[in-house]
Amino acid sequence: MSNITEQYVSVAKYCDEIYAEDSTVFDTYSFLCRIVHKDQTLVLEEVKRKLEILCKKIDVSKRVYDYYTSDGKPLSNAKPIVSQMEITLCFLLLDLTKSKKDVMYLNSACKLLDNSLGTGTKYPQAYYEIASKKLETLCNTLI
Amino acid sequence: MQYLDLTLFVDHRPGFSAIAYLETMKANGVLPKKIICLAFTRARRVQQLSYVFGQSIAHRIFDQYLKRQQKKMFKFLSEIEYDIQQSVGYHIQFLKKINLKEYTQTVETIYLDSYKDKNFLNYIQEEECKTFLYASSGIVPADLLNIHGIKIIHIHPGIVPEVKGSDGLFYSYLLKGKLGYSVFYMNSGIDTGDIILQKEWEFPKLYFRKYYNDTHLYKAILAFIDSYYRAQILLILLQKNTQNLEALSCIKQDMQEGKTYFTMHPKLRSCIVRRMVQI
Numbered sequence: 044m045s046n047i048t049e050q051y052v053s054v055a056k057y058c059d060e061i062y063a064e065d066s067t068v069f070d071t072y073s074f075l076c077r078i079v080h081k082d083q084t085l086v087l088e089e090v091k092r093k094l095e096i097l098c099k100k101i102d103v104s105k106r107v108y109d110y111y112t113s114d115g116k117p118l119s120n121a122k123p124i125v126s127q128m129e130i131t132l133c134f135l136l137l138d139l140t141k142s143k144k145d146v147m148y149l150n151s152a153c154k155l156l157d158n159s160l161g162t163g164t165k166y167p168q169a170y171y172e173i174a175s176k177k178l179e180t181l182c183n184t185l186i
Numbered sequence: 187m188q189y190l191d192l193t194l195f196v197d198h199r200p201g202f203s204a205i206a207y208l209e210t211m212k213a214n215g216v217l218p219k220k221i222i223c224l225a226f227t228r229a230r231r232v233q234q235l236s237y238v239f240g241q242s243i244a245h246r247i248f249d250q251y252l253k254r255q256q257k258k259m260f261k262f263l264s265e266i267e268y269d270i271q272q273s274v275g276y277h278i279q280f281l282k283k284i285n286l287k288e289y290t291q292t293v294e295t296i297y298l299d300s301y302k303d304k305n306f307l308n309y310i311q312e313e314e315c316k317t318f319l320y321a322s323s324g325i326v327p328a329d330l331l332n333i334h335g336i337k338i339i340h341i342h343p344g345i346v347p348e349v350k351g352s353d354g355l356f357y358s359y360l361l362k363g364k365l366g367y368s369v370f371y372m373n374s375g376i377d378t379g380d381i382i383l384q385k386e387w388e389f390p391k392l393y394f395r396k397y398y399n400d401t402h403l404y405k406a407i408l409a410f411i412d413s414y415y416r417a418q419i420l421l422i423l424l425q426k427n428t429q430n431l432e433a434l435s436c437i438k439q440d441m442q443e444g445k446t447y448f449t450m451h452p453k454l455r456s457c458i459v460r461r462m463v464q465i
Contacts (some may be wrong), residue, residue: 095445102448144456153451177336178453186360186457 051134059148064102069111071097071124075131094139097132105158129155130170137177149181189291190424192218192431193315195322195338198295199256202280202409203341204321208289215326216424217314220400221233222287223295224322266398266406272331273392276414310336320372320418323357328360328374337432338372340418344386346370351375355412356458359449365411372438376446380436383423387415392463396452400456402405403463426451 074093077085096115100107107124108117124132136152139145156174196204200223211217231251235244263279271277286293298306301324311333318338320326331338345366351357354377358366365387368449370379390411396408427434450458 066261099446099448103203147398148358150448150451153453157451182453182457186454186461 049103055133067113068118069093069096069113069115071107071111072128075128075135078135081130094136094148098136098147101151101158105154107155130174131156134172137174137181140181144185146185149178149185152178163172187212188216188428189219190216190428190431191315191317193220193221193222193318194290195224196217196286197317197322197352198223199252199282200286200455201323202413203416205280205284205412206278207319207420208284208286210417210421211424212289213277214421214424216428218290219317220289220292220294222318223293225284225295225297227299228298245432249347249382254319262398262402263406263409266288266394266402266412269394270392274390274411278414278417280410280413301327306332323447324377326372331372331374332366338432340370340372340377340379342368342370342377342417343412343416344368344377345386346381347439347441349447350444351446352448353450354447354457356450356455359389359462360458362386365391365414365415367421368435369419369423370439375441378439380438381447382434382436383419385422387418389462394463400459403459404455407459407462427458 044082078090096111097107100111100115107129108121109124110118112118119149133152133155136148136155140149140152156171156178194204194207200208208217232241232244232248235247238244259279267281296306296309309328310330312337316335316337318336320338320340324339330336331368342350342354343365344350344358345362346368349357349361349366355365358364367385368377368381369383369388370377373379423434424454
């Protein structure tokens with residue numbers, strides 16, 4: 044797990060350098076990195092609302108893009124987030140499921156994991172196995 | 187038999203909830219004045235097939251595909267139906283072929299591309315009866331909902347605003363251990379319309395004589411149990427109000443409250459279905 048956290052940090056640093064804050068554009072990388080770094084400026088309600096939007100994206104379009112417009116559509120040149128970030132988001136959703144006891148996050152985590160495995164990603168298999176085990180445990184305890 | 191100022195929207199092949207509504211209404215001496223049968227001509231798969239085979243062959247292929255799918259589904263549903271019927275204690279025959287003319291004064295079939303089809307919208311605009319009960323499928327766009335004077339009643343398997351969105355029956359069971367149903371006038375949001383009536387039921391104890399896989403049980407619960415309880419809440423509504431269905435007293439939903447859930451992942455679905463049934 045520590046390995047994953049280190050990778051979070053490396054991605055976060057990389058994102059901070061290249062993605063400037065823009066209030067009209069939702070930057071998925073930057074948002075996720077701020078959560079991972081426990082950014083104190085984040086407002087809980089705002090995080091909740093934005094995570095719900097990301098869950099909706101996973102559920103409806105089966106994909107999360109790097110940039111969205113203020114009305115929730117991917118920017119014209121947006122790309123699906125890299126597998127490293129996908130697994131980061133998956134772990135985040137699983138942690139939230141555990142702490143908030145909210146099945147909405149668990150449902151999206153299940154779908155995200157399916158998508159990631161289905162796209163033949165090159166991200167280390169071990170992380171998917173950890174995520175799958177966590178997911179299995181949560182399914183058994185919550186349901 | 188009393189004919190109500192109510193028009194039912196049903197699919198070309200009426201779904202289980204439509205059958206439940208009609209059978210329950212008929213058994214209780216009330217029926218809608220009209221049924222509008224919606225025949226969508228451009229299902230996405232037909233469109234895709236049309237690019238390769240042309241439209242007429244595409245329609246034929248699609249029809250055969252639907253028949254095959256339906257046959258497969260009916261096979262396992264007919265096996266499960268008896269067990270559910272015995273467990274819940276209802277008498278609706280969901281799998282029999284129904285003749286819509288036996289349930290109303292007028293049946294009208296409309297061919298449309300989508301709910302946004304101009305001819306369809308014009309037709310609805312000129313309809314005498316302005317109150318509709320939605321027993322079809324798909325998202326109803328604002329174009330239809332905004333037609334002046336019309337009201338569309340929808341029955342949703344969940345107590346709104348707590349449980350909005352897909353798979354409401356399963357989320358209700360998971361969150362509250364009960365079945366919850368809401369009747370509301372549709373608006374352009376997802377299950378955000380003004381609430382007319384809500385009711386909760388204990389989930390019935392289900393006993394099965396043999397093992398069925400989770401997917402089959404999921405489909406059977408949706409087909410029979412969900413449809414049965416939708417019809418039950420409709421019956422409660424109609425027993426209280428047979429007049430003025432377009433102006434029933436209702437309360438506004440708090441848009442900030444509750445959550446919209448999405449289709450449940452098969453893994454979660456399996457866990458819940460296993461909890462619901464006792465084999």
